[in-house]
Amino acid sequence: MNTIHRRQPARMWAGRSSLTALVGGTPVLWIPELRGERGHGFWAKLEGHNPGGIKDRPALHMIRQARCRGDLRPGAPIIESTSGTLGLGLALAGIVYGHPVILVSDPGMEPLVHRLLSAYGTRVETVSEPLPIGGWQEARRERVRALLREHPGAYCPDQYHNPDNVSAYDALARELAEQLGRIDVLVCSVGTGGHSAGVYRTLRRLSPGVRLVGVDTIGSTIFGQPARPRLMRGLGSSIYPSNVAYEAFSEVHWVAPAEAVWACRRLATGRYATGGWSVGAVALVASWLARTEPAGTTIAAIFPDGPQRYFDTVFNDDYCARHDVLDREPPSAPARLAHPAQAEARSWTRCTTVTAPTEANR
Structure with a gap:
């Protein structure tokens, strides 16, 4: 399938006379499953079509x-x-x-x-x-x-604690609903918690039963893992943003930098539409869900940005080799944790127990 959706009203196609009119109305693109299994795939919301990205x-x-x-x-x-x-x-x-x-x-x-x-x-x-x-x-x-x-x-x-950061994404959710109709699974990277909370909050009214899957980086504390130095930027946190809607997530995945790089480059060669760390991590998880969810499941993944700012990191062979993240294909499925405190995730790991960190373990 080679489909890009832009079902915005006709006024969106008129000349845009203000800077604010350039924001929003981003397309969705069908992404075939990254490992090449025919018939499987997901929809990506390409927020890199905004002037500066999703934010x-x-x-x-x-x-x-x-x-x-x-x-x-x-x-x-x-x-x-x-x-x-x-x-x-x-x-x-x-x-x-x-x-x-x-x-x-x-x-x-x-x-x-x-x-x-x-x-x-x-x-x-x-x-x-x-x-x-x-x-x-x-x-x-x-x-x-x-x-x-x-x-x-x-x-x-x-941005970490401002509820306006959450409500800002109402329009994105409505765009998704107009473009795709019913959505069964929403896949979002998590940093400040704004877009995962905001898109889900509106989308669950438009697509009752939608599930939210969070994507974090190893070394991030958001979902109860220990803080470590983090190579990936744009997702993850060393603090606890109050905008994170813990109760909304059905599961969370932690992804390592090498796995995100592999997915970014796979997207580039297979679909041209790619991005940075968050895009790679989200695509890896959404692709696995496309293989494992029942046939007919509509999966929407948010791609927060495009590739340009990552020319000297994700798409630089010397940088990737120096950080030991080059040409390392991820496993076909994530490891499993019963609870975030069970063990430290050092590579792609999934957990279906999502709880807000307590004051005691912050």
Whole structure:
């Protein structure tokens, strides 16, 4: 099957006269099962067709809502922590609504993204050391708090805990329902928890019975695993975002960097439509579900971005060889855990017991 769906209203095809009109209305593409089993596959929502990726949606929404509430005054600075994608969205929002943007990142931000953000007029600060608890994310957030003290009247969207980050994805869910009709399984990467919670919340009203499958990275604490240094960016966390809707997930998968790289490159050679770490991890899990779910199951997977910013990581042979993630085909099925605390996931692992971490094990 070689199908791409864009069943948006006719007005979507007219010339787009504003930047905000460029966000949304992204297509879905049929992705054949990655191991080549005929007749199996899933639908991918290609959020890389937004100017900066999936987080253009929450960036614009969070800033618009903050302005409506009076939390963000005209011309006041926006200050936030980011690994990259939300930063691109906030740069867009700053241009649209007329706000200077100050972003705090870490040395893992790709040079391309850093240079683009600078070109878009944002100021990017880079923290130099991770904190013992919370790692790079908490180090970035600590610097954000300091900057907020230095800039009275500035606004921090706080993507990890802002409910506007969740409600921003209502339109994405409605697009999916219009494009695909009934959806049985939704596969989402999990970082801040925004798009998994927001898309599922709306989709379950439009497709009763839909199941949510979460995709995390090894070394992430979100679903009760121990914190470890993480190579993959865009999914996973060293903190516990309150936007994660733990009760919504029917299962969670942890994926290792080499497995995501294999899937990204397999997507590129087989379907051209590919992306970065989150896309590879999500595609690996969605492809397995396509092989194992009953015939006729409609699986929708969210691809948060495209491949461009990963030219020097995922798609760089030298980088991948240096990090021992090159040409390592994943197993045909994930390992199993009965509970997240049973063992540490070091490669692709699945668990159908999903619980929110308690204060005792955070």
